[in-house]
């Protein structure tokens with residue numbers, strides 16, 4: 515299967531974003547889209563970056579597969595930054611660890627790793 519170069523740009527609200535250039539087949543990228551990725555504390559202590567990989571966060575770079583293959587022999591599959599394929603977790607849906615409900619993206623706070631309701635509750639409890 516042909517490999518292509520992909521640009522990854524994963525926004526995580528006010529924490530910033532994760533960027534990367536990586537090599538993968540179209541199928542590998544297709545499989546990763548919609549999956550939950552866990553990056554850990556990559557944007558600083560306690561940042562705990564989670565989230566679903568959205569289609570518009572991975573864009574194919576126009577570079578012919580022969581060139582991609584040649585450079586991959588030297589650099590491997592990750593050319594710079596973050597390769598989302600290394601961070602994808604099994605598709606379990608986003609379950610809030612506090613209230614155990616499954617959340618959609620709108621309900622999910624990727625900074626705290628909980629649903630917004632629980633994040634808010636926790637913030638209020640600290641006051």
Ligand SMILES: [Zn+2]
Pocket residue numbers: 610611612613614615628629630631632633
């Ligand atoms: Zn919750």
